[in-house]
Amino acid sequence: MSVTAAGFLQLAMVIIVLGALYVPLGDYMARVYHSDRHLSGERLLYRIGRIDPRRQQTWVAYALAVLAFSLVSFVLLYVLQRVQGVLPWADGKAGVSPSMAFNTAISFVTNTNWQSYSPEVVMSNLTQMLGLAVQNFLSAAVGMAVAIAFIRGIVNRRGTGEVGNFWVDLVRGTVRILLPLSIIVAIILLTQGAVQSLRTGFDFTTLDGRQAHSMLGPFASQEAIKELGTNGGGTLSVNSAHPFSNPTPLSNVVEILALLVIPVCLTRTYGTLVGDRRQGHTLLGVMATIWATMLTVVWIFESRTDGVASNAAGAMMEGKEQRFGIPASALWAVSTTGTSTGAVNSAHDSFSAAGGGALIWNMLLGEVAPGGVGAGLYSILVMAVITVFVGGLLVGRSPEFMGKKVGQHEVTLAALYVLVMPALVLSGTAVSVILGSTTGFQGNSGDPGTPGSIHGFGEVLYAYASAANNNGSAFGGLTVTSDWFQTSLGLAMLLGRFLPIIFVLALAGRLAKQRPRSRDVAVGDHALAPVGSVESGTSASDNGFATMTLARTEASTTTADSDASTLPTHGPLFGVLLLGTILLVAGLTFFPAMALGPIAEAVL
Template identity: 80%
Template sequence: MTVAGLLQLAFVIVVLAVCYVPLGDHMARVYGSGRDLVIERWFYRVGRIDSRRQQTWVGYALAVLGFSTVSFVFLYLLQRLQGVLPWSDGKPGVAPGMAFNTAISFVTNTNWQSYSPEVVMSNLTQMLGLAVQNFVSAAVGLAVAIALIRGIVNRRGSGEIGNFWVDLVRGVVRILLPLSFIVALILLTQGVVQSFRSGFDFTTLTGQGAHSVVGPFASQEAIKEIGTNGGGVLSANSAHPFSNPTPLSNVVEIIALLLIPVCLTRTYGTLVGDRRQGFTLLGAMAAIWATMLTIVWVFESRSDGIASRAAGAMMEGKEQRFGIPASALFAVSTTGTSTGAVNSAHDSYSAAGGGALIWNMLLGEVAPGGVGAGLYSILVMAVITVFVGGLLVGRSPEFLGKKVGQSEITMAALYVLVMPALVLAGTSISVILFSTRGFQGNSGDPGTPGSIHGFGEVLYAYASAANNNGSAFGGLTVTSDWFQTSLGIAMLLGRFLPIVFVLALAGLLARQRPRVREAGVGSTAVVGGSRSVGGGGGSGSVALDARVEATTGPAADDPSTLPTHGMMFGALLVGTILLVAGLTFFPAMALGPIAEAVL
């Protein structure tokens, strides 16, 4: 089993390495090009969008929030009216609280599910509502990440960071749709179901009648992973043989959820004109991901005592066709990418293994993070690292030629504070409300060892919601009004408050003119003038400075500033991420997973 697991891990790494350069550069061309495809121009005409118009961070943020609000209203109404719409398969409209929670969940790219999908949602709701949001919510994350990069590389001081509508359409049409199509075809060869039927009746071995649900699973499984969404069409999610039947399909799905977040570091390096920057971010992500995978793999493979060895180590809650290594690889990747898809029951993991999965989310899901969200999250942490590290060594806090002053660090700090506030407030309020104990099963009984695990279940729930992850410790029932509402609010604020702060940071950086080092001189100078990546100065193009080429390099190479590439900065970045999360969440972790592991 260990050899098979290592081979699968090697296969994942090799495929990601092969795709890194072509996909990363393709995404850079997509967002840097000044040309629109025919189908994109059709969308712009219908929406009366001027694709050549650039937006400041305020306009960009209003467009994101406006689009997301309309998406929420549409998805909520679709669920409520499900019973009177075609192709409902006899399913009634979704209850108000559940519809509210689900609409927020899918619009925020969280895909938290407080229901059994095959029982509650019709195929029409799954395809027209949930699957569509899987595409567009992922495209929103990509757009915000690209907007931040534009703020960093804007050389004119104009404050413009692109056009949200152009970025949204391009992300769907040129990136998410083609990749999802390829992944869906591969999954079909492995036996993943793709049907427009609602189900079929059959007779069991005992002679009793039963009903099996089928639907367009392969297509939705593909975008679920490619878009780091996670919400499945079956309650067993990616553990169900209709969605993930073979070890090969399992590996393909792991690659799919890691693919865009990993390759976006190449996109970043290409767009800023210094690929060392992207490699440094990738190295930091890989270090955290590898460490977490090692911890979970080791603790899930342990079996102390004859009885444990006879029971097959920690195989409870895991599929026999995957085993511990493939389950651990999937679990670490899904909690590190804000995906939330699962091929095993995280609630059945060991205290240390399950605690590592919680910790993986509490790090901010930057290893490698969700589609777009992972990149802008680690870039915010990089800005904080530059500020703190620069002050410690007596160097000017600058990030790729842009000064990190009070306003910039304020936006970065506000970004960092949102998720911990939501997680800790939601968890603490929930555990002191006696009405929540009935929803924790045996884990909520006070005075028992299970109560420690019950605390971990609640902590996991709010960490998952506030980080837009969507996975859960299955022992916690979240159908009460309190959990539906509070987790919905955590998902809403955990998605859009950070986006607003990221866009505000992008706007502040875009208003600055960068400083570059003069040829042969250690001093720096402010420059102006611009050109566009990919030809043309049109829709969403990234402004770069033409005069930088005449110098020896950007201010990142200036000895008076802290370099933002290389092993030293990568180590500082990882240390900052761990320090922020450790100081914030160690007390909560000590009350739950750490205490459970020690006892």
């Protein structure tokens, strides 16, 4: 079988499995967050934490809980790194330096997993398991919780301003979704030969007679949650290109599926919770269009044979695993930059100028194709709010989103959300390239005006795009161990994560205080409907959807957004408007910077 045929086979497997899981997993996640039942283990956690799971929170209380939990997580992870040298299972590794520990703690708490170090050299297995792997679960659960809180703001029909209980959402996302899925993925990886060991390593003799040491650790389990949680930080420096973590083409497909499955299926969850599956289908269509377009661009440019080296290799094979080849590398790269994951199975710095530029552009779109766990959903919903406002004004219709008015305050919060990432990326890149002290860290830089210097600019742009979008992947030619990069990228990750969360929750609070124009909401098969509007035998939930119940009915009622005076938020027309808004915002913001880096490099 040719490499191209194998690539299409892997792509087909990814699409087919995602299609098969879309409905059951999406509806399962909706039931998880909608249910008023608490598992015995969950009740124990609530008692230990003195948490009342029935108590609902306003957006302010919810945001404070997110920030407090994240602050405690940061402090604990920072301390663990600093003292790892005196803890068991250290394997001779000393404590992590202050600047690196600061950067890493922020990185994993913000779901970025940016790694300015070689994991097998710097981090002990205890730190990997007790600190980094734990944050892989918790930071992902935080993103999912914020997305669910935003949905509650949309469906809250009582005008109370409540968006749920953060602690309940955090526990359920971790215990009921991430943990069981990670176990399944880890078992599959083990059957393919991924390493799962409590030993720290072993010595061996090389072919030329020298003695060497190989790292061992719990790779399979951490590989599973780093993909499922769209985290990306690996236990080995070459990440998912290492055969200990990703040994076969089948394991490669499984890991691509793992990083896509929750963000994709959350669109189904959204459609189910708001009571109109068409809403989720529209979002999924926009995500799929961006993802497919980016995959096509990267695949084509990486398969070309421009230059002596490329012609000799038959394609752009430098920096790519022979086991996977061009198609699987392109599929992974587009998926990881589109999901805020950051895991890699090839060196992005080795991609062609056009291919690497497409990966940067994929992040600069806001990582909504399909975005990180939870973060992708609330990101595209914010863009949908902006689309409703702009589109409604253009066609003379009232700016409303799912029956809730989008006024000055709502669109201001949405605009602030959108502006955070560009401000961090462009200011961080500008200051870094101006500082003379940073030029030497650009591994592929050269004299001003040369292709090398242009690529060096692209490396810096990629770094801040990755940090501000909480992605974590990088162009490997840039050395980021200086105090400037450790601190500035750490701040970009911190602000790029929590400022948008605050604006999203504030927007959710504004929407939750509104009473929709109509109490009717679309009801599909196994969708949400107002209590009392369906047959007896259903029960109300107290988990932030108190006026809703999961129902099964044959007919659909009139939706609040189906009135002729408002712009429908489903269907191909709105999907095109939403796609255009995403492209327009990113294009106007980042085209000049892209022209100075990847575009200039591609045309030289």
